[in-house]
Amino acid sequence: MARPLSNLLKKDAEWRWNAEHQDAFVAIKDSLLHAPILALPDPDRPFSVVCDASDFVIGCALLQADAEGRERVIAFESRQLKAAEKNYPVHDKELLAMKYALVKFRVHLLGSTPFVIYTATQSPYLSQRMARRLSFFAEYSFEVKCKPRKPNALADVLSRRSD
Numbered sequence: 001m002a003r004p005l006s007n008l009l010k011k012d013a014e015w016r017w018n019a020e021h022q023d024a025f026v027a028i029k030d031s032l033l034h035a036p037i038l039a040l041p042d043p044d045r046p047f048s049v050v051c052d053a054s055d056f057v058i059g060c061a062l063l064q065a066d067a068e069g070r071e072r073v074i075a076f077e078s079r080q081l082k083a084a085e086k087n088y089p090v091h092d093k094e095l096l097a098m099k100y101a102l103v104k105f106r107v108h109l110l111g112s113t114p115f116v117i118y119t120a121t122q123s124p125y126l127s128q129r130m131a132r133r134l135s136f137f138a139e140y141s142f143e144v145k146c147k148p149r150k151p152n153a154l155a156d157v158l159s160r161r162s163d
Contacts, residue, residue: 001027003056006080039064039072041108047074047115050147051101053093056081060101062108077104092129094119099133102140109140118147 004024008015041047041064048071051060059078063071077100081088085096098117102109109115 001031003080036073036076039066039074041074043108046113047105047108048118049098049101049105049109049115049142050118051094051097052120053081053090053097055086058093058097058100060097060104062101062105074108075105077101088129089127090121091125092127094121095130095133098144099136102137109142114141114143117142117144119144120147122146 002024004020005028007013008017008021041062045064048063049060050063051058053059057078057080059076061076062074064074066072079100081093081096085093088096098119101117
C-alpha cells in the first residue's frame, strides 16, 4: 500500500507525484478511517503470534483468546525487507519474521506463560543464519506450529501487501 510513497523517500529518488502516489495516499487514509478493532491484552491469558514473510515484507500479529474463546487481535506489525533480506531463502525470511514479532511484542511475551508462534512454513534443516539467531529465541518460552497459508490468512495479509 505505501510502497510508492516509500520509494519517494529513497536516496537519489526523483520526487514526482503521480496517480500511483495519489492512490497510495488515499488508500492509507482510507485504511486509517477503517482501522480494525484491537483488544486490550490480558496478562492472565496466554498469547499466540502469527507471522509470515513474502518477497518484500514480513508481518506478524499478536493474538489472545477472550473469555468466550474467540481469538482477538492485540497488535499488528509489518515492515519492508531490506535489500539483503530479500535474497534470503523463504525459511530464513520466516525466522526473521518470528524474530521481528518477538522484538515488537516483547513486553507481552517475555516472562509470560508459554505461547505459540504460527508460521506458514516448516524448515527441515537449520541454516547457518538460523543457527546464529537461535540464542535470541532462548529467553522466550514458546512452541512453533506450522499453519498453512489459508488458515494463516491474518499474517499472510500483512506480508503479501504490495507496499
